[in-house]
Amino acid sequence: MTRRLPDPRPQVEIVAGRAHVVGQQCAACGLRTTLVVSACPGCRGELAPVRFGPDGTVWGSTVIRVPVAGRTPPYCLAYVDLDGGPRVLVHVKASTEPVAVGTRVRLRGDSGGDLVVELVR
Amino acid sequence: MSHQAAVLGVGTSSFGKQPEVPLAQLAWSAVQEALSDSGVDARGIEAAYVGSVLGPFGSAQRALQGLGIGRIPVITVENACASGTTAFHEACWAVREGRYETVLVLGQEHMSSRITGAIPPDLGDPEGRxxxxxxxxxxMAASRYMARYGLTLRQLAQVSVKNHGHALGNSRAQYSGDYTVEEVLASPLIADPLTLLQCCPISDGAAALVVGRAAARRDAVRVRSCALRSGRAWGYRSEHAWGFEIVRETAEAAYAEAGLGASEADLFEVHDSFTIGEILSIEGLGLAAEGEGGRLTESGHTALGGPQPVNPSGGLLSRGHPLGCTGVAQLAEVTWQLRGQAGARQVEGARIGVVETMGGGVAGLDGNACVVAVLERP
Incomplete structure (x- = not known):
């Protein structure tokens, strides 16, 4: 059943070698989101398609160390506030420790449908 | 005509992984104890409000059928971890507004037969997927709190030490123990920085309440208020950690309706599904200022024997967290406390008790549902 479920994860587009995530922005209040929604979750305004990223800042981070179906722990996750918004859930490439809050990261693309970032050095 | 709603009787099963005990049997022990405690005959129950998350469908009617309770309206509620308290919220309003005089609230969940390991993420949700x-x-909320407010690993662990210690006085709890902060921190990492002893266990259990009019019994525990909210959009524009604002808004509504504040409450049963959850909850409830929950916990303020004990039952961390049952189990604990029947874990002289349950999981929302209820002793 789940195999037929449309993938709800945000889509990545590579433009001129830079990875962006596809989402929508509210014409009324400016809210940016990657959620699949038919009206602005903040004000019910009209939404238009926009690309976000690739740079952002880590809001919070963790490493999942317990088994989750279809995945191999440990894997590092973070909420990243892309510059100007929105906040996206990402996997941090090749990290088995949480990333410090405030770390600058850049979207690299997707891996099996998951958004992936790497640290900006 | 408006009536004051009250809890007339409570009951629970024991909590823990009990795969050999059918869900209906857990519900029977809870409902029979609640009916007997209330003095209400099963024939006096006009409707049943049931909290249940994992189902299976029809499990409420199956449980009630085995007690000879049928024909009446049965309303099953799914609001994630706040399902049981949402059922209670609706029951209270039905009694207040005179729709029914006496109703049953049941929370039930049999997790060990439905899942193994952690709750699987929803593959239809972008973050779950x-x-x-x-x-x-x-x-991730804990990591944010540590960076922003200086919350320490020891303060987080202290929540677990406290609640497992409280549960030593609760024979129905799934786990209890006299742990040290070091032992909590040395238990296996589940999701950094949370270790095993900072995570609530998978549990099977049921809890029940008879809700009716305050005038029905002299020892009725009065429902001073009950508020229910769902979360707003949460993301880059949010000033607060996930799950904070929904608790604060729900608590403010419940306090306003009760005409009192956090300082007047003698005890709290809150949503400590993880240690950071208790920190966020006591801040959202106004017991501590934002960012101060860890220090308040470390001070002993929220421990049994302190001025305002939080989770004297042992909380979700120790009692266990049978999802749809949890809110009703919290309400049962506060009822026992306000009647002076909590035994070794009794909060002396408790007059006002607060229950808070918070359920989440939908990406982009500051929680699916939160319920805050204020109860007062007879």
Missing amino acids: SGLALPGVYA
Whole structure:
């Protein structure tokens, strides 16, 4: 059943070698989101398609160390506030420790449908 | 005509992994104890409000059929971890507004037969599909709190030490123990920085309440208020950690209706599904200022024997967290406390008790549902 479920994860587009995530922005209040929604979750305004990223800042981070179906722990996750918004859930490439809050990261693309970032050095 | 709603009787099963005990049997022990405690005959129950998350469908009617309770309206509620308290919220309003005089609230869940390991993330949710198991949601809030407010690992662990210690006085709890902060921190990492002893266990259990009019019994525990909210959009524009604002808004509504504040409450049963959850909850409830929950916990303020004990039952961390049952179990604990029947874990002289349950999981929302109820002793 789940195999037929449309993938709800945000889509990545590579433009001129830079990875962006596809989402929508509210014409009324400016809210940016990657959620699949038919009206602005903040004000019910009209939404238009926009690309976000690739740079952002880590809001919070963790490493999942317990088994989750279809995945191999440990894997590092973070909420990243892309510059100007929105906040996206990402996997941090090749990290088995949480990333410090405030770390600058850049979207690299997707891996099996998951958004992936790497640290900006 | 408006009536004051009250809890007339309570009951629970024991809590823990009990795969050999059918869900209906857990419900029977809870409902029979609640009916007997209330003095209400099963024939006096006009409707049943049931909290249940994992189902299976029809499990409420199956449980009630085995007690000879049928024909009446049965309303089953799914509001994630706040399902049981949402059922209670609706029951209270039905009694207040005179729709029914006496109703049953039941929370029930049999997790050990439905899942193994952690609750699987919802593959229809963008964050669930990305591998965000629930401990991760709370773990990221903890990482944020540590960076922003200086919350320490020891303060987080102290929540677990306290609640497992409280549960030593609760024979129905799934786990209890006299742990040290070091032992909590040395238990296996689940999602950094949360260790095993900072995560609530998978549990099977049921809890029940008879809700009716305050005038029905002299020892009725009065429902001073009950508020229910769902979360707003949460993301880059939010000033607060995930799950804070929904608790604060729900608590403010409940306090306003009760005409009192957090300082007047003698005890709290709150949503400590993870240690950081209790920190966020006591701040959202106004017991501590934002960012001060860890220090308040470390001070002993929220421990049994302190001025305002939080989770004297042992909380979700120790009692266990049978999802749809939890809110009703919290209400049962506060009822026992306000009647002076909590035994070794009794909060002396408790007059006002607060229950808070918070359920989440939908990406982009500051929680699916939160209920805050204020109860007063007879």
